[in-house]
Amino acid sequence: MHMRNPGTCLTAVLIGWSATREALALPSFAQQTGQPCATCHVGGFGPQLTPFGRAFKLGGYTLSMPDANAVPLAAMLVTSYTHTATDQPDAAGPHAGRNDNISLQEASLFLAGRMTDHIGVFAQTTYSDIDRKVTLDNVDVRGARTVTLGEQPAILGVSLNDNPAAQDAWNTLPAWRFPYMASELVPQIARAPLLDGGLEHQVVGASGYAFYRNAWYAEIGGYRSLSRGFLQSVNVEDSAGRIAGVAPYWRLAYEHVGQSHSWSVGAVGLDARLHPDRGTGPADTYRDTGLDASFEWFGAGRHVFTINGAYIHEHQDRDASVAAGTADRRTGSLDSLTFNTSYYYDAHYGVTLGRFDTRGTRDVGLFAPAPASGSRTGTPDSAGTILQVDWTPFGAKDSWNAPWANVRVGVQYTVYDKFNGASRNYDGFGRNAHDNDTLFLFLWAAL
Numbered sequence: 001m002h003m004r005n006p007g008t009c010l011t012a013v014l015i016g017w018s019a020t021r022e023a024l025a026l027p028s029f030a031q032q033t034g035q036p037c038a039t040c041h042v043g044g045f046g047p048q049l050t051p052f053g054r055a056f057k058l059g060g061y062t063l064s065m066p067d068a069n070a071v072p073l074a075a076m077l078v079t080s081y082t083h084t085a086t087d088q089p090d091a092a093g094p095h096a097g098r099n100d101n102i103s104l105q106e107a108s109l110f111l112a113g114r115m116t117d118h119i120g121v122f123a124q125t126t127y128s129d130i131d132r133k134v135t136l137d138n139v140d141v142r143g144a145r146t147v148t149l150g151e152q153p154a155i156l157g158v159s160l161n162d163n164p165a166a167q168d169a170w171n172t173l174p175a176w177r178f179p180y181m182a183s184e185l186v187p188q189i190a191r192a193p194l195l196d197g198g199l200e201h202q203v204v205g206a207s208g209y210a211f212y213r214n215a216w217y218a219e220i221g222g223y224r225s226l227s228r229g230f231l232q233s234v235n236v237e238d239s240a241g242r243i244a245g246v247a248p249y250w251r252l253a254y255e256h257v258g259q260s261h262s263w264s265v266g267a268v269g270l271d272a273r274l275h276p277d278r279g280t281g282p283a284d285t286y287r288d289t290g291l292d293a294s295f296e297w298f299g300a301g302r303h304v305f306t307i308n309g310a311y312i313h314e315h316q317d318r319d320a321s322v323a324a325g326t327a328d329r330r331t332g333s334l335d336s337l338t339f340n341t342s343y344y345y346d347a348h349y350g351v352t353l354g355r356f357d358t359r360g361t362r363d364v365g366l367f368a369p370a371p372a373s374g375s376r377t378g379t380p381d382s383a384g385t386i387l388q389v390d391w392t393p394f395g396a397k398d399s400w401n402a403p404w405a406n407v408r409v410g411v412q413y414t415v416y417d418k419f420n421g422a423s424r425n426y427d428g429f430g431r432n433a434h435d436n437d438t439l440f441l442f443l444w445a446a447l
Contacts, residue, residue, distance in 0.1 A: 028072040028073060028074040028110065028112045028113045029056075029061070029074075029112060029113060032063075032064050032065070032072065032113045032114055033056070033063055033064060033065060034065040035052075037406065038050075038347040039052050039053070040052055040053030040056055041053055042296070042304055042306055042342070042344055043304070043342075043344040043347055043348075043350045043390070043392060044344075044347035044348065044392050044406075045390075045392050045406060045408045045444070045446070046180070046446075047171065047176050047180055048171045048176075048178075048180065048306065048342070049169060049170075049171060050296070050298070051255075051257045051262045051296070053169075054169040054170065054255070055214075057142075057169045058144065058155050058157065058169055058209070058211050058217075059120075059144050059146070059155060059157075060118060060119060060120040060142040060143060060144030060157055061112070061113055061114060061120025061121065061122060061142060062114045062115075062116075062117065062118060062119070062120045062144065063114075064114050072110075072111060072112050072113025072114065072115075072121070073109070073110065073111060073112075074109075074110040074112055074446060074447065075107075075108065075109055075110065075446070075447045076106060076107070076108040076110065076444070076445065076446050076447070077104070077106070077107050077108075077443075077444075077445045077447070078104075078105045078106040078107075078181060078442055078443070078444050078445075079102070079103070079104055079105065079442070079443050080102070080103055080105045080181075080183060080440060080441060080442040080443075081100070081101070081102050081439075081440070081441040081442075082100075082101045082103075082183040082185045082186060082438065082439070082440055083099060083100050083438070083439040083440075084099055084186060084187075084435065084436055084437065084438050084439075085434055085435050085436065085437040085438075086099075086431070086432075086435035086436075087099040088186075088187065088372050089371040089372050089429070089431070090371065090372070092185035092186065093130045093131070093184070093185050094130075094131060094132075095129065095130065095131075095132060096130065096185050101185045103128075103129055103130055103184075103185065104127075104128070104129040105128055105129075105130065105181075105183075105184060105442070106126050106127075106128055107126065107127045107128070108124050108125065108126040108127075108137060109124070109125050110122070110123065110124050111123045112124075118143055118144060118145050119141070119142065119143045120141075120142050120144075121139075121140070121141045121142070122138065122139070122140045122141075123138075123139045123140075123141070124137035124138045124139070125137055128184075130184055130185065133235040134235060135201070135234060135235040135236055136162070136201055136234035136235070136236055137201065138161075138162065138163055138166050138175075138200075138201075139160075139161055139162045139163075139166075140159055140160075140161040140166055140167050141159070141160045141161070142157055142158065142159050142160075142167075143157060143158050144156070144157035144158075145157070149212060152212065152213045153213065153214065154210055154211060154212045154213070155209075155210070155211040156208075156209075156210050157208070157209050157210075157211075158206065158207065158208050158209070159205075159206070159207050159209065159219075159221070160204070160205070160206050161204075161205055161207075162200070162201050162202075162203060162204055162205070162226075163175055163197075163199070163200040163201060163203075164195055164199055164200075164203070164205060164223060164247075164249050164270055165195060165251075165268070166200070167207065167219075168251065168268075169217075170253060170255075170264055170266065170292065170294055170308075171294065171308050172264075172266070172292035172293070172294050172308045172309065172310045173195070173268060173290070173292060173310060174192075174193075174195060174196040174197055174310075174312075175197075175200070177308065177310065177338060177340070178308065178338075178340040178342070178352055178354050178386070178388075179352075179354065179386055179388060179412060181410065181412075181442055181444055182412070182440065183438060183440045186436060186438050187372040187373045187419070187436050188373050189358060189380060189382045189419070189420065190367050190373065190374075190375050190380035190382075190420045190421075191334060191358070191360055191366075191367070191380035192334075192336060192358060193286075193288050193290075193312045193314040193334055193336050194240075194270060194272060194286040194288055194314065195268070195270045195288040195290065195312060195314075196312070196336060198240055198286075199223065199240050199243075199247075199272070201234075201236045202225060202226060202231060202236060202237075202238060202239070202240050203223040203224060203225055203226060203240075203243065203247075204223065204224060204226055205221055205222060205223035205224070205247075205249060206221050206222065207219050207220060207221020207222070207249060208220060208221065209251075214255075214257065215254060215255055215256065216253075216254055217251070217252065217253040217254070217255065217266075218251070218252055219249075219250065219251040219252075220248070220249070220250045220251075221248075221249050221250075222246035222247060222248050222249060223243060223246065223247040223249060223270075223272070224243055224245075224246055224247070225240070225241075225242045225243045228278065238278075240274060240276075241274045241275050241276040241277060241278055241284075242274065242275045242278040243272055243273065243274055243275075244273040244274070244275060244283050245273065247270060247271060247272035247273070248269075248270070248271050249268075249269070249270050250268070250269045251266065251267070251268045251269075252266055252267045252268075253265070253266030253267075253292075254266070259299065260297060260298065260299020260300075261295070261296060261297045261298065261299060262294075262295070262296045262298075263293070263294065263295045263296070264292075264293065264294045265291075265292070265293045266291070266292045266293070267289070267290065267291055267292075268288075268289070268290045268292065268312075269287075269288060269289045269290070270286070270287075270288040271285075271286070271287050271288070272285070272286050273285045274286065274320070275320060276320050276321065276324070276326075277320075277324070281320065281323065282319035282320040282322075282323050283319060283320050284316065284317065284318045284319060284320045284321055285316070285317040285319075286314055286315075286316055287314065287315045287316075288312055288313070288314045289312070289313055290310055290311060290312035290313070291310065291311050292308075292309065292310035292311075293307075293308075293309055293310075294306070294307065294308045294309070295307040302345055302346040302347075303343070303344075303345060304343070304344045304345075304347075305341070305342070305343050306341065306342045307339075307340070307341045308338075308339070308340050308341075309337075309338065309339040309340075310336075310337075310338050311335070311336070311337050312335070312336045313333065313334075313335050314333060314334040314335070314336075315331075315333055316331065316332045316333060316334065316361075317330065317331055318330055318331070318332065318366075321365075321366065325365070326365060326366065327363055327365045327366040328363050328364055328365035328366070329361060329362075329363045329365075329366075331361075332360065332361030332363060332366075333360065333361050334358070334359070334360040334361070334380070335358070335359050335360070336356075336357070336358045337355075337356070337357045337358075338354070338355070338356045338357075339354065339355045339356075340352055340353065340354035340355070340386075341353055341354075347392065348391060348392050348393070349390075349391055349392075350388075350389070350390045350391075350392075351387075351388070351389050351390075352386075352387070352388045352390075353385070353386070353387055354385070354386040354387075354388075355383075355384075355385050355386075356382075356383065356384060356386070357382075357383040358380060358381065358382045358383070359379075359380075359381045360379055360380040360381065361379070362377070362378045362379045363378055363379075364378035366378075367379060367380055367420065367421065369427055369428030369429065370427060370428075370429075371427055371429045371431070372427055372429075372431055372436075373420070373427070374420065374427045374428060374429075375420040375421040375422075375426065375427065375428075376420075376421065376422060376425060376426055376427060376428035377420075377421035377422050377426070378421065379420070379421035380420060380421065381418055381420070381421050381422075382416065382418055382419050382420060382421075382433075383416070383417045383418045384414055384415055384416040384417055384418075384419075384433075385414070385415050385417075386412060386413070386414045386415075387412070387413050388410055388411065388412040388413075389410065389411050390408050390409065390410035390411070391408070391409050391410075392406070392407065392408045392409075393407055393409070394406050394407045406445065406446045406447075407443065407444070407445045407446075408442075408443075408444040408445075409442070409443050409444075410440075410441070410442050410444065411439075411440075411441055412438075412439075412440040412441075412442070413437070413438070413439055413440070414436075414437060414438045414440070415434070415437050416433040416434060416436050416437060417433060418433050419432075419433035419436055
């Protein structure tokens with residue numbers, strides 16, 4: 001097969017490995033590469049990546065068949081139903097009820113694919129009837145080139161993106177980890193590390209990376225806040241405040257790919273000083289460091305097993321929050337542990353079991369009692385288990401309207417052991433952690 005961009009040795013090898021897979025996902029990528037989507041995605045539907053999918057992303061989304069001329073446009077629709085074990089005290093959203101909510105959770109348009117021989121893009125805009133706005137979503141513009149370093153293959157690249165870790169190729173960090181789809185109409189855990197979505201879509205970052213010998217990965221970059229005016233124009237909430245200067249970001253990883261399996265280990269870091277009110281006075285400082293690991297076994301034909309896990313520790317210095325009277329303690333910490341394992345059969349049928357545990361320093365000023373989402377104990381400690389069963393009925397090469405239609409239907413149930421600091425009466429208004437246990441049904445279509 002002749003390719004417009006040769007990519008890496010790993011890419012060439014994996015094309016042979018993946019030739020018999022049949023499910024398709026994001027149509028613009030499928031049209032461009034000529035490959036079934038299970039080549040790139042575990043279970044034949046995004047976003048969990050295979051080794052080939054990671055090579056495609058690190059190569060700048062540019063791998064292409066010589067006769068590929070499709071416009072790199074795609075769409076996504078997610079409709080959902082959410083039921084919590086007990087009605088919420090108030091409406092779950094501005095246009096929702098207290099329980100049993102049906103929503104068009106996401107309707108997205110993508111510009112996703114090869115722009116030139118060495119530049120590719122993944123850009124998303126999303127409408128949700130939860131807030132009834134069109135917003136700028138994940139953006140990752142890449143330039144990448146295959147080179148030889150010391151007689152060994154390497155990819156050198158740059159990424160311009162709006163969400164720390166959205167450019168990452170492993171499904172362990174928050175931007176792309178399980179659950180890959182979840183309800184937005186449920187009570188929220190009081191606090192997560194800044195790296196866990198705290199800056200998403202509110203910043204712009206640039207980083208340079210190298211993937212050496214199809215194994216060693218290193219990346220370094222930095223993020224700055226987008227202006228309040230720009231965020232308003234694209235309907236993104238300005239919740240984080242303004243970064244003082246540049247927030248450094250770094251990532252290291254090692255990946256091994258064998259004939260029947262792959263595994264990886266890695267580390268990540270983000271260091272940000274934030275002015276919560278976008279002023280010029282004291283700042284809150286967040287230093288996030290994490291470790292992650294993954295394992296994928298694809299050596300049994302139609303059977304694929306995966307394991308993903310990550311631990312993130314955050315050190316906090318809250319000078320600005322203490323000065324403003326919104327926090328009592330000047331220093332604190334937050335620890336987040338996530339783990340999930342999945343099994344997929346024939347790229348159509350899947351089951352995933354996940355576990356999460358967040359623990360943080362007690363601060364009664366920062367975490368106050370409030371109905372449903374507050375904390376009686378003054379801590380964000382939360383833990384629970386997620387079980388998901390899903391089915392991808394369309395997407396095979398001979399499916400209806402292939403490759404322009406793919407659908408995943410899923411049932412997800414979340415059980416909370418602890419929520420915002422306690423198992424019982426966690427919010428100070430009589431609500432228990434199990435009252436937030438959530439049944440989430442979704443239909444996720446890529447067109």
